[in-house]
Amino acid sequence: MSDGGGERPAASQPGLLGPADVRALAERLGVRPTKQLGQNFVIDPNTIRRIVRAAGVRSDDVVVEVGPGLGSLTLGLLGAARRVVAVEIDPVLAGALPQTVAERFPEALSGPGDGADPAASPDGSSAAAYGDPALPRFALVQADAMRITELPGPPPTALVANLPYNVAVPVLLHMLEQFPSLERVLVMVQAEVADRLAAEPGGRVYGVPSVKARWYASVRRAGSIGKNVFWPAPHVESGLVALERRQPPTTRASRKEVFAVVDAAFAQRRKTLRAALAGWAGSAPRAEQILRRAGVDPAARGEALTVDQYAAIAEAANADAADPGREPGLDGS
Incomplete structure (x- = not known):
């Protein structure tokens, strides 16, 4: 050998x-x-x-x-x-x-x-x-x-x-x-x-x-x-x-949490993310809040996002659950 x-x-x-x-x-x-x-x-x-x-x-x-x-x-x-x-x-x-x-x-x-x-x-x-x-x-x-x-x-x-x-x-x-x-x-x-x-x-x-x-x-x-x-x-x-x-995206969300967002986004791929993620998030308004916190346009569709953006959405959902009343800043944070 x-x-x-x-x-x-x-x-x-x-x-x-x-x-x-x-x-x-x-x-x-x-x-x-x-x-x-x-x-x-x-x-x-x-x-x-x-x-x-x-x-x-x-x-x-x-x-x-x-x-x-x-x-x-x-x-x-x-x-x-x-x-x-x-x-x-x-x-x-x-x-x-x-x-x-x-x-x-x-x-x-x-x-x-x-x-x-x-x-x-x-x-x-x-x-x-x-x-x-x-x-x-x-x-x-x-x-x-x-x-x-x-x-x-x-x-x-x-x-x-x-x-x-x-x-x-x-x-x-x-x-x-x-x-x-x-x-x-x-x-x-x-x-x-x-x-x-x-x-x-x-x-x-x-x-x-x-x-x-x-x-x-x-x-x-x-x-x-x-x-x-x-x-x-x-x-x-x-x-x-x-x-x-390669190394997975840098995120505090787990792989399972990120993959759950991906599955939800493509289950209704012709809808905007605000609508497609409504069931996953609990409601369309909460989905929009999470998306804005992640810096993602709520009017975008799932096929436009990278895996890093999906990771950002999952992380933002965790942050939103920890502090649901906090308004997202202008930078989406």
Whole structure:
């Protein structure tokens, strides 16, 4: 294992899974991709290489991958990262993944274990955190990613995943919340979701995912992915979204309080904030008072505000609750 940065040289990477490999593996396992689990397996090695490059995976990274499926991306990540921890809910796929890694990347399983972490409970909560350099470079946790609170081994530094499209945003936000060690994220999601995540304030598709993702990170579109690189081919185009961890807004309000304002503002996104936040604040006049205290125009709409402004509104609501009779100053304080 290299201690320096950068990708591992291509020569050290094993053969990735191609279309025939993926289909043969699925047939051997009796697996048919299901819409219910959002399963669309990547069958194009060049797309895998592109994702790993776009993610900027370094040789000292500990990468967590959610929904590895048959292992196409897992193998690409093992060619670049120090360690890969795969989180898979499907018991059939979870049972087969270590064998796929063993066939294509046997050295990743060397060390005190067979690559599947024996301490991981079904929800991942009992997996011990440890930093033994002799750990295998691959670990598997069979769990629902929405219930994961710990991962085996050193804290993850990157999340790289082809997320199931039906739960992509909740999984992304959950992982960012649970693992503050994540410095970088690259996820493949439905193109429409990618646009929403990366949208800037004032944009037509700017909404709840756009704001909440920016609580944790800066967000940008990192490319588009066609339908034909998947089996089965989805009905929608896909997109790559890159996130880089940043400090949350400076505020005395909690994340939960800020997110409650965001949810309320976009529940009726065509209304002014004075009207949209009336239920959250208790009344339209009180919503206006809070907005003015936060320095936000009550006639603005939710899609015009940054995450910092939402944080200011939540903080102003706390101040208003503490001193409801105080009139806001000219500066909105």
